Amino acid sequence: MIRVVLLGAGNVAQHLYTALCNQTSVEVIQCYNRKGSKLHPDQKKELVTNTLTELVDADIYILAISDDAIEEVSSNLPFTNRLVVHTSGSVPMDTIHSSNRKGVFYPLQTFSKDKTVDFSTIPFCLEAENEKDYNLLKELGVTLSQKLYKISSQQRNALHVSAVFVNNFTNHLFSIGNDICSDNDIPFEILHPLIRETADKIATMNPDNAQTGPAIRNDHKTINRHIKFLSDTTQKELYQTLTKAIQSKYGKKL
Amino acid sequence: MIRVVLLGAGNVAQHLYTALCNQTSVEVIQCYNRKGSKLHPDQKKELVTNTLTELVDADIYILAISDDAIEEVSSNLPFTNRLVVHTSGSVPMDTIHSSNRKGVFYPLQTFSKDKTVDFSTIPFCLEAENEKDYNLLKELGVTLSQKLYKISSQQRNALHVSAVFVNNFTNHLFSIGNDICSDNDIPFEILHPLIRETADKIATMNPDNAQTGPAIRNDHKTINRHIKFLSDTTQKELYQTLTKAIQSKYGKKL
Incomplete structure (x- = not known):
C-alpha cells in the first residue's frame, strides 16, 4: 500500500x-x-x-x-x-x-x-x-x-515548450478560424471534422509528411488572395509569419 | 437516378x-x-x-x-x-x-x-x-x-482561409512540437493525447473559452524562459508572434 x-x-x-x-x-x-x-x-x-x-x-x-x-x-x-x-x-x-x-x-x-x-x-x-x-x-x-x-527536468522544459505550440497556440488558431467564420455567418461546426482529422493524422503520420496547403505548395496566388482577405492586422501578421515559417522549413529540404 | x-x-x-x-x-x-x-x-x-x-x-x-x-x-x-x-x-x-x-x-x-x-x-x-x-x-x-x-463563393473564400489556420498552420505547430521533442530525445507520442484533447475540446467548447497557457495568463517568467530555450530563429519568432496575438485578443476583453 x-x-x-x-x-x-x-x-x-x-x-x-x-x-x-x-x-x-x-x-x-x-x-x-x-x-x-x-x-x-x-x-x-x-x-x-x-x-x-x-x-x-x-x-x-x-x-x-x-x-x-x-x-x-x-x-x-x-x-x-x-x-x-x-x-x-x-x-x-x-x-x-x-x-x-x-x-x-x-x-x-x-x-x-x-x-x-x-x-x-x-x-x-x-x-x-x-x-x-x-x-x-x-x-x-x-x-x-x-x-x-x-x-529529466531539462527534457520536461522542452516538452512544456512543445506543449505550448501543440496545445495553447493550436487552440488560438482554432479561435481565429472561429472568428473568421462568425464574421462571415458560417457555422464553425463545418470545420470540426477537418480539425479532428488534422489531429488524428499525426497519430499515424509524421507531421512533416502531413503538411499541405498554399504555403508548402508555394501557391502565391492563393496566399495573396488570403492576405488581401484578412482585414485584422494581427491575423494578417500571423498568416504571413506562419506561411514564411512553413516555406523556410520545407524550402530548405527541397 | x-x-x-x-x-x-x-x-x-x-x-x-x-x-x-x-x-x-x-x-x-x-x-x-x-x-x-x-x-x-x-x-x-x-x-x-x-x-x-x-x-x-x-x-x-x-x-x-x-x-x-x-x-x-x-x-x-x-x-x-x-x-x-x-x-x-x-x-x-x-x-x-x-x-x-x-x-x-x-x-x-x-x-x-x-x-x-x-x-x-x-x-x-x-x-x-x-x-x-x-x-x-x-x-x-x-x-x-x-x-x-x-x-456562397464569398463565404467559401472565408472558410478556406479559416481552414488554412485550423488545418495547415495547426499541422505546422505539430511539426514544431515534433522537432523540439526529437531534438531533446523525447518521443513525440507523449504529446498525442494532449493534441487529441485540444481538438476534441472545441466540439463542446468555444475555443475562446478553451484558451490556456502562459500567454493568456500573462506569465512573463515562463514566456521568457521558453523564448530563451528556443534556439531556432523561426520558432522563436512564431512563439513571440503567437503570444502577442493571444495577449492582444484577450487583453482587449479584460
Whole structure:
C-alpha cells in the first residue's frame, strides 16, 4: 500500500485525488490546502488540514500546487528526507527544497474543472533523484496509467515548450478560424471534422509528411488572395509569419 | 437516378468516384482525365475518356480537377446549358465558363491517397445559380453526407482561409512540437493525447473559452524562459508572434 499525502486544491489536485482514491494499492491518507477545503464531497473533514505542521507520515507527498508556490511550500515542510514530488510541467525538480528527497509526477494533459479525466490515456513524466524513489513513483503511476516516461527536468522544459505550440497556440488558431467564420455567418461546426482529422493524422503520420496547403505548395496566388482577405492586422501578421515559417522549413529540404 | 460525369484523376476524384459508385440513386456514367486513367481497378475502360468532345449527356458534370484547370476545362466543354460544378474550396463559382449552368460541390476535408474516406462525416458546401440546380446538388450530396451547407463563393473564400489556420498552420505547430521533442530525445507520442484533447475540446467548447497557457495568463517568467530555450530563429519568432496575438485578443476583453 502506497500512502500518499496530497497538497493543493486546484484542478490537478482534485482529479488526482478522485483517481487515486479509486486504487486499491494506494491510500490518500491526508490532504493539505490553505483553506482546509475537501477535495471531494465524500472526503472526511478530519483528513484535510490547512496547517503544514499537522502533516502525517507518508510514502509520497504530492505538491499539486501552483508553480510559484512549490519552492515556498516545500521549504516549509516540517520533516526531512521524505519523498516530495511536484506535478508541474515547467518547474525544475531542484526547485523543491533540499531538506527532502525530490521527484516529479507530471501528468501531461489539460484539465478542465468539470470534465471527468480518464487518467489511463494520460502520459506521466516521472523524475527522481535515485532509482528507489523512481521505482516508487512508477509503482504509483502504474495504478493510474500505462504511459509512464522517464523525463529529466531539462527534457520536461522542452516538452512544456512543445506543449505550448501543440496545445495553447493550436487552440488560438482554432479561435481565429472561429472568428473568421462568425464574421462571415458560417457555422464553425463545418470545420470540426477537418480539425479532428488534422489531429488524428499525426497519430499515424509524421507531421512533416502531413503538411499541405498554399504555403508548402508555394501557391502565391492563393496566399495573396488570403492576405488581401484578412482585414485584422494581427491575423494578417500571423498568416504571413506562419506561411514564411512553413516555406523556410520545407524550402530548405527541397 | 442522378447521372454523373466525373472529370479529374486526383485524390478528390478517386475518393468521390468510389463513394458515388456505392450509391443506388447515383450512376457515374463516365470519367474524363487527360491520361484516360481508370479511377478504380474495377472500372470499365470504355467508361473513361481523355477527350472532352466524347463526353456523354449527364445531369451533373463534376470538375474534381486542380484549381488552375477549372477555367480552361470548363470553357472547352463541348455542350451548353448543362450543370457543371467544381469541388474546390478556393475558386469562385463564376470561374466556371458561362456557357453552362454553374455550381459548387465542395467536400471540406483533407484527402490522403491511401486513407479510406468516410464521406458521411464530411461537410459539403453547396452553391448553385438557381434553386432547381441547388436542389439537385443537395439530392446528390445527401447520398453521401447529412452535413450539407449552403455557402456562397464569398463565404467559401472565408472558410478556406479559416481552414488554412485550423488545418495547415495547426499541422505546422505539430511539426514544431515534433522537432523540439526529437531534438531533446523525447518521443513525440507523449504529446498525442494532449493534441487529441485540444481538438476534441472545441466540439463542446468555444475555443475562446478553451484558451490556456502562459500567454493568456500573462506569465512573463515562463514566456521568457521558453523564448530563451528556443534556439531556432523561426520558432522563436512564431512563439513571440503567437503570444502577442493571444495577449492582444484577450487583453482587449479584460
